[in-house]
Amino acid sequence: MPVQISLIGPFRVSVDDRPVPDASWVRKDAAGLVKVLALSSARRLHREQVVDLLWPDLTLDEAAPRLHKAAHYARRATGRADAIVLRHEMVSLFPDEAVEVDVPAFEAAAASALAEGSPAAAEKVLEAFAGEPLPDDLYAEWAGEVRERCAALRSRLVDLARAPSYERGRLEQQIRFCRTRDGVTLAYATSGTGPPLVKAANWLTHIDHDWRSPVWRHWLLELSRRHRLVRYDERGCGLSDWDVESADFESWVTDLETVVDEAGLDRFPLLGISQGAAVAVVYAARHPGRVTRMVLYGSYPQGRLVRARDEADRRVHEVQVELARLGWGTDSPAFRQVFTSEFMPEGSRELWDAFNELQRSSTSPENAARVLSVTGGVDVTAEARQVRAPTLVLHARGDQRPPFEQGRLMASLIPDSRFVALESVNHILLADEPAWQVFLGEVETFLAEDCD
Numbered sequence: 001m002p003v004q005i006s007l008i009g010p011f012r013v014s015v016d017d018r019p020v021p022d023a024s025w026v027r028k029d030a031a032g033l034v035k036v037l038a039l040s041s042a043r044r045l046h047r048e049q050v051v052d053l054l055w056p057d058l059t060l061d062e063a064a065p066r067l068h069k070a071a072h073y074a075r076r077a078t079g080r081a082d083a084i085v086l087r088h089e090m091v092s093l094f095p096d097e098a099v100e101v102d103v104p105a106f107e108a109a110a111a112s113a114l115a116e117g118s119p120a121a122a123e124k125v126l127e128a129f130a131g132e133p134l135p136d137d138l139y140a141e142w143a144g145e146v147r148e149r150c151a152a153l154r155s156r157l158v159d160l161a162r163a164p165s166y167e168r169g170r171l172e173q174q175i176r177f178c179r180t181r182d183g184v185t186l187a188y189a190t191s192g193t194g195p196p197l198v199k200a201a202n203w204l205t206h207i208d209h210d211w212r213s214p215v216w217r218h219w220l221l222e223l224s225r226r227h228r229l230v231r232y233d234e235r236g237c238g239l240s241d242w243d244v245e246s247a248d249f250e251s252w253v254t255d256l257e258t259v260v261d262e263a264g265l266d267r268f269p270l271l272g273i274s275q276g277a278a279v280a281v282v283y284a285a286r287h288p289g290r291v292t293r294m295v296l297y298g299s300y301p302q303g304r305l306v307r308a309r310d311e312a313d314r315r316v317h318e319v320q321v322e323l324a325r326l327g328w329g330t331d332s333p334a335f336r337q338v339f340t341s342e343f344m345p346e347g348s349r350e351l352w353d354a355f356n357e358l359q360r361s362s363t364s365p366e367n368a369a370r371v372l373s374v375t376g377g378v379d380v381t382a383e384a385r386q387v388r389a390p391t392l393v394l395h396a397r398g399d400q401r402p403p404f405e406q407g408r409l410m411a412s413l414i415p416d417s418r419f420v421a422l423e424s425v426n427h428i429l430l431a432d433e434p435a436w437q438v439f440l441g442e443v444e445t446f447l448a449e450d451c452d
Contacts, residue, residue, distance in 0.1 A: 003099040005038045008106060008150070009131025015078050028136075029054060029066060030073035033084060035134065036142055037093035038101045044092040053142040067091070103133060103146060108432045110153040114160060115218035115431035117171070122160040149434065152441045159225075171224050173211055175239065178262035180254055182246060187239030188232035188259045192224030196268040197447070199223070199231040200256050200276035200283070203343075204362040204371065206238035207231060215344075215355045218431035222440055223271070227447075230268075232259045236367040247370050249378060252279050253286075260290075269293040269447055270389075274300075274401065274427065275371075277410070278380045285386040293450050294391040295443055298427050299410045300402035303378035307406070317376045325369035342400045343427045351430070384413035391417040392446040394439055398425030418446075 006012040011031055013020040025031045036053050037043050045053075047067060048060060054070070055063040071084040071091070085092045093099065106129040113121035133150040137143040173191040180186060189207040210216040223229045233240040234255050236247045244251075256279055260268065270291050272280030277299030284291040300307075304317040323338055340347070340355045347355070363371070391414045395407025404421070411419035420442050424435035 002097045003094050005034065005099065005101045007035060007038065007146075008102050008129050008133045009135070011035070011134075011136060013078060015080060015083075018079075020078055024077035025073075026077075027070060027073045029070040030077060032137070032140070033067075033070040033091075034074050034093060035137070037084075037091065038099070039103060039146060043099055044090050044095065047086065047089055047091050050091050056141065102129060103150065104434070105129075106150065107153060107434050107437065110157055111218070111432040111436060114153075114156055114222065115214075117160070117221050119161050122157040126154070126157050126161065149437060149441070153437055156440075171221060173207070173220075173224075175207060176262075177239075178258055180235070180251075180258045182251070182254070184235045184244050184246075184251075184255075185241045186232055186235065186255055186258060188230065188263065190263070191220065191229050192227055194227045195447075195450070196263075196265055197223060197227035197229050197271060198256075198260055198263075198265065198268050199229060199271045199273070200280045201232055201234035201237070201252070202272075202274040202276035204237050204359055204368065205231070205233050206358065206362040207233050208239060209358055209361055210238075213354055213358050214351055214431075215358055215428060218436070219429075226444065230259065230263050230265070232256075236370065237363045242364055242367060247367070247374070249278075249282075249374055252374075253282050256280075256283050257287075266290065267292050269295065269450055271295045272297070272299060274298045275375050275378070278378045281380045281387060281410075281414075282383045284389050284391075285383040288386075288388045291389040293447060294387065294389045295394070295446065296391060296407075296410060297394045297439070298396065298399055298402055298407070299393060300378065300406035301381045301384050301410050301413060302406065303376045305376040306379045317372075321369050321372045321376070324372055325365050344430065345398075345400065345425050346433070347426070347428075347430060355428075381409075381413055384410060385415070387414045388416070390446075390449075392420065392442065393417050394420045394422055394442060396422045396424035396426060396429070396435060399427050400425070401427040 002016055004014040013034065032054050036050065037045060050067060051058065051060055051063040055066055071086060075081055075083045082096060083094060085095050109125045113125050133147050134143040171191050173189045175187060175189045178186055178188065187207055211220060232255065234252055235244045236242055267290055270280045270284060277296040280294055280296065284294050305314060308314045337356060339359065340352050344351055344355060393407055393411040395404055397404050408419065411417045422435040422438055424433055429436040429439055
């Protein structure tokens with residue numbers, strides 16, 4: 001690797017297998033410039049962003065000489081004229097070289113170990129990335145988020161490495177069945193120990209398949225580590241009855257009501273993901289005494305048809321419903337891939353294949369089309385205003401299913417809510433992306449307040 005940068009433990013830079021001597025960093029802001037650029041996803045930032053991070057008390061004009069001087073000393077320290085490139089208002093770090101930075105490498109390795117649930121993998125990551133991140137920047141505001149994120153990951157790795165055997169990724173789920181008032185058999189599963197957390201059903205679940213799928217495995221393991229997670233297949237999906245007469249939005253709310261009663265839960269926090277968020281909102285509005293807290297991710301108070309701006313938007317919805325009806329059950333994944341690429345645009349080929357198969361096995365073509373048709377007409381704006389439970393609303397900025405604006409709208413409607421924007425384009429967060437760890441940290445902190 002031509003350029004290697006270590007930010008965990010002592011600051012180290014190696015260029016063409018040549019370590020840069022510590023004494024070469026004669027200016028702290030030169031090292032700081034390298035660090036903030038190394039931590040950016042594309043190793044480049046607009047110069048205004050650089051100034052805001054490194055010299056927040058200065059105007060752009062006042063900071064310009066410092067930026068140029070820091071860039072000069074960074075080039076001199078590394079012995080490379082292309083170490084810092086300022087062009088067209090952008091500041092770049094080794095723009096034409098392969099650069100390896102240990103912080104994202106640590107985050108990816110930690111996410112993989114946590115998703116796998118392996119104590120040995122957790123110990124290996126802890127050994128490979130020993131040390132405190134950015135120890136020379138304890139009081140720099142720009143370093144705070146990175147330090148907190150790494151600390152949270154390290155804490156989870158330590159917990160996994162030291163956990164009793166029953167917590168070491170070998171969690172088991174128990175599947176049970178219950179019947180709704182209108183005679184539909186529902187499958188629900190429980191996993192983990194601790195205070196309860198109820199997850200409303202979302203797009204085409206299959207509680208048995210999900211447990212083993214790389215698409216949802218990291219979600220279920222992490223949510224089960226500190227909670228007794230209760231989740232279920234809505235009617236028409238998974239292990240619940242497929243052949244049902246009623247499968248409208250109101251019946252989805254009935255499914256949730258049936259499961260929590262059958263599970264013997266009186267008061268509990270409620271998690272709603274995607275379409276499950278709207279169901280959670282209606283349940284919380286109708287049962288304010290039972291929902292202690294609510295977490296909504298990738299939510300939308302208005303379905304595609306409700307928020308459609310013109311005939312073209314409505315046509316897109318109709319085409320997707322017809323795609324599901326015609327191609328869902330075929331051996332070719334081409335039809336289902338339309339949905340998969342929206343749910344996980346950054347997913348690997350393995351994840352795409354797994355999600356395609358998960359969708360095919362979760363329901364019939366007719367049921368898939370019916371679910372899409374119902375979600376298009378969702379409108380819970382009135383119910384959202386009636387929610388009294390403290391609510392955490394999270395949404396990925398680049399989400400292609402419910403757009404970011406829908407998450408903001410949901411948070412603006414619920415009186416006691418807090419909104420968190422996640423840096424991701426994935427509707428289903430991936431195990432190895434930083435946004436997943438931010439999500440976990442925010443959710444655990446929020447739910448822990450219920451136990452205080």
